[in-house]
């Protein structure tokens with residue numbers, strides 16, 4: 001479903017990715033690992049067109065994505081949940097879910113929020129702002145904001161970072177019940193072992209040029 005073909009990219013003059021190629025097939029859950037600074041988040045940003053490719057190309061469902069804005073990609077089924085919190089601190093949990101799905105029709109958005117509340121247990125926090133949630137609860141909010149779009153391909157950067165055992169169990173259940181399906185693909189970037197029950201394939205990123213040989 002996703003094909004990354006010899007891409008290179010980086011920031012200003014600093015090159016981070018060198019000729020990276022990888023495939024995600026329907027039903028696959030890819031774990032992307034590697035040391036700090038090895039380019040995992042950079043690769044996700046490239047897939048989501050937040051960072052231009054210097055060379056190479058990316059295809060999603062056999063369509064080149066180079067001209068797609070992130071809003072087009074969401075519409076086509078790719079959802080990216082960044083490593084850093086991506087919700088609005090001055091909005092409540094409910095408002096964050098509403099703003100995340102603001103391109104959906106009113107009726108569908110209402111149904112999806114009800115569904116997300118049922119699955120995640122976030123309803124009890126609906127009037128709270130993210131600042132007043134624990135780190136684990138904030139990750140569940142991030143997951144819920146992604147789930148609003150019913151992704152076909154989910155890119156989740158460090159879902160388990162700062163998450164305790166109880167919320168880890170919730171997140172693992174959410175992945176299994178909602179995202180991991182034969183028609184969907186998932187890329188999880190993670191340092192922690194909590195992801196072990198989920199992934200079907202592991203790819204390790206390495207700093208700099210070595211990547212060329214190993215990916």
Ligand SMILES: Nc1ncnc2c1ncn2[C@@H]1O[C@H](COP(=O)(O)OP(=O)(O)OP(=O)(O)O)[C@@H](O)[C@H]1O
Nearest residue numbers: 011014016034035036037038039040041042043083
């Ligand atoms: N906006 C930016 N401007 C300049 N350099 C950046 C920027 N974002 C990241 N980098 C650099 O790009 C390199 C790769 O960063 P990236 O965030 O992709 O690493 P990572 O593998 O996700 O690391 P971590 O495990 O710490 O999250 C690092 O050297 C980082 O300092």
Ligand SMILES: [Mg+2]
Nearest residue numbers: 040041042083
């Ligand atoms: Mg990162």
